[in-house]
Every structure is written in structure tokens, then in C-alpha cells.
Amino acid sequence: MAKAFEQPIYVTRPLLPDFTDITERLRVVWNSKQLTNFGKQHDELSHQLKEYLEIDHISMFSNGTMALLLGLKALKLTGEVITTPFTFPATVQALDWNNLTPVFCDIDPVTFNIDADKIEALITEKTTAILGVHVFGNPCDVEKIQAIADKHGLKVIYDGAHAFGSKINDVPISSFGDMTMFSFHATKLFNTIEGGALTYNNPALDKSLDLLKNFGIASAEEVVVSGLNAKMNEVQAGVGLEVLKVIGEERSKRYIIKKAYEENLADIEGIQILTTLEGESSSYQYFVIRIDEAVFGQSRDAVHKELQKYNVFARKYFYPLCSDFEWYSDLPSARPENLPHAQQAVQQVLAMPYYGDLPVSSVALICGIIRELHITQKSLSQI
Numbered sequence: 001m002a003k004a005f006e007q008p009i010y011v012t013r014p015l016l017p018d019f020t021d022i023t024e025r026l027r028v029v030w031n032s033k034q035l036t037n038f039g040k041q042h043d044e045l046s047h048q049l050k051e052y053l054e055i056d057h058i059s060m061f062s063n064g065t066m067a068l069l070l071g072l073k074a075l076k077l078t079g080e081v082i083t084t085p086f087t088f089p090a091t092v093q094a095l096d097w098n099n100l101t102p103v104f105c106d107i108d109p110v111t112f113n114i115d116a117d118k119i120e121a122l123i124t125e126k127t128t129a130i131l132g133v134h135v136f137g138n139p140c141d142v143e144k145i146q147a148i149a150d151k152h153g154l155k156v157i158y159d160g161a162h163a164f165g166s167k168i169n170d171v172p173i174s175s176f177g178d179m180t181m182f183s184f185h186a187t188k189l190f191n192t193i194e195g196g197a198l199t200y201n202n203p204a205l206d207k208s209l210d211l212l213k214n215f216g217i218a219s220a221e222e223v224v225v226s227g228l229n230a231k232m233n234e235v236q237a238g239v240g241l242e243v244l245k246v247i248g249e250e251r252s253k254r255y256i257i258k259k260a261y262e263e264n265l266a267d268i269e270g271i272q273i274l275t276t277l278e279g280e281s282s283s284y285q286y287f288v289i290r291i292d293e294a295v296f297g298q299s300r301d302a303v304h305k306e307l308q309k310y311n312v313f314a315r316k317y318f319y320p321l322c323s324d325f326e327w328y329s330d331l332p333s334a335r336p337e338n339l340p341h342a343q344q345a346v347q348q349v350l351a352m353p354y355y356g357d358l359p360v361s362s363v364a365l366i367c368g369i370i371r372e373l374h375i376t377q378k379s380l381s382q383i
């Protein structure tokens, strides 16, 4: 029987650049006395991210949620937006705060992203957009979604919180749709502690997003729209500049950890790996498995609980389904019978510990715990 880890093993740990580099960067910020409101660090990070993400237009925010919320506002959407129930609450809360009604579409049983084949049936005269989520960094069916949007005159927004740096056939993920949101939260591979961004191709959005995230202030004497305060500050941007220097190394480390998981889980019946993309295609943000109770012999919840006994804190991303939030109980699209694949996914998915400093030996031990659970169950069922 395996021993519990002495220290807790979390689903992730922030990517932390060398502390000396951070203090040097802070010294520059301190000396400048410009702490926020679009200073040099902000502009430099914006420039570097445009290059990294291979996009002409970017707008940075205090966090990913505010980016999405104000991005939807800038697109002047009304009525209904077709989206996925299998996401983090922020995706749908950004709709709520814009007085937009989510229309939940079931997910694809393989990718766990919005099922593009089920979108068209949900379009009404009130629909103005499709909001897809590149869940765990696996891209949505962007071509099919765009074709539907073009046919019906809809906007397309992607929540790419997990997809920083991913590509689809060598094309950067940020190039699809009308805009893509990225999260730079501490738990994300690229982090600014808290932070986020929108990328887009339409230059007209530069101005409206600048206004929306800065109280609608157009000049010292002019306030032209009702905005909010959602700016990225200089310390966040400075941290981002240092993190950007080390993400190549982190991605390589995560590649090795991914391989270790794949090898150790390969022959366990009932375990399927959801994050299969590699190289430039992958964001290396999460390593996620799906547990088929009928084959594995134990439920996802049982595995989650068992791992905790060993001091391993895998996470049920995402749980609960957004369509099950109490405030959507009157929405026909939120009814469980309309979302069979999402209802199944929410019971099966487990995000495993995944970060560059996680020793490969720990991965083997974690997988050993899962294997043991499967073997014990198998022998019990044969008695």
C-alpha cells in the first residue's frame, strides 16, 4: 500500500520566476512612481504578448472575468448567447452581468467542448452570439462554429482561459472568432498573479475596450460611456514580463510530466486522457482524465476522495455544471435532459496535479494509487 505524501500535492502551483528578477522589476516600477493606468510595464507586456500570441490587437485587464465581461459589452450583444454548461462559472457570469441570457448547448462527448452540431437548433430571433470555451486547452470546432455564425449573422467569442499559446494546425488560437479571452490567473501557465486579456482582429475594439476598462474616461474632461475599473496594473504587468521569460522552460517540463502520466495510466481500464494535444498545439495548462465507472470499477468521486487520503488534491474541473446553477432553473435549455453529455462529463472528469516542479516520481506514485484502486475493485468483483 502506498504512503501518503508528506506535503500536500495540489492541482497546480504558480509558475514563479526567480525572486531576484521580480525584485529588480519591482525596483523599476517603484522608481518610475507609475503604479497603474497604462505605464511602461503594461505597454511592454502588451507588445510582447502580441508577438507571443501572434495577434495584432490585444487589450489587457485586471483578470480574465473582467476581460470577458467587458468584451461582451464592447460587442454590444443583446438577447441570447449560445454557450456551454461545462465551464468555470466566470463564463456564464460574464453573460449575466451583461443582461444576456445563456442558452445552454450540450457538449461533444469526445472533446467536452460545445457541440457545434447542436448549435443551429438553438438559434432564435433573439440570438446574437456563440460563446465557446476551449475546455482544458482543447480547441472548439472553430470552422463549423464560424460557418454557423456567418450564416446567421452572429458574433463568436471564445473563452480561451485554458488555451494560452495553443495553435490549431499552426494557426494561433487567438485568431479565431471575433475575440478570445485569456486568463492570467496565478493558476494559469502564463500568470500575472491575477490578470487577463482579449485578443481580436477588429481595430475599432481598441478604443471601446480602453474606455470600458477605465470608467469610460475619454479625456480629462470627457466621460463617454459607462465603464468600470478593470485595468491591469504595473506590478501585474511586470510580473508577467518575467513569467513570459520562463514559460518555454515550464512547457518543456510539463511535456515530460504529461508523458509520465500517459505511460503510467496507459493500461488502466476505464481511464481516458482528455488532454492529448502536444507541442505547439497544446497549452500544457491541465492534465485531465475521465473515469468511466462502469469499466474502472470506481466513480470519479471515489478516486477524488481516495487521492485526498494520500494528500493529493486533484480537482473536479468543472463541477457543478453551470446549467445547474439555481438562478437558471427556469431556463428550458438548462434542463438536464437537454444536456446528457454534459451531465455525464461533470461526473467523470478529474484534473490531476500538473505543474513543472511536480517530480516524475510523484506522478508514478499518484498513478499507482489509482491503479491500486482499480485492481482492488476488480478482485472484489471477481469474488
Ligand code: T4K
Binding pocket: 010, 011, 012, 013, 014, 063, 064, 065, 066, 087, 088, 090, 091, 133, 159, 161, 162, 182, 183, 184, 185, 186, 187, 195, 196, 313, 315, 317
Ligand atoms: N473561464 C474559464 C474557463 C476559467 O477556467 C476561468 C478561471 C475563467 C474563465 C476566469 O478567469 P479569471 O477571472 O480567474 O482570470 C481556479 C482559478 O482561480 C481560476 O482562475 C480558474 N479558471 C479555475 C479553473 O481555477 P479555483 O477555485 O480552483 O482556485 P483555487 O484557489 O482552489 O486554486 C487551485 C489550486 O491552485 C489550489 O489548491 C492551490 C493552487 N494555488 C492557487 C493559488 C490561487 C497556488 O498554489 N497558489 C495560488 O496562489 O479556481
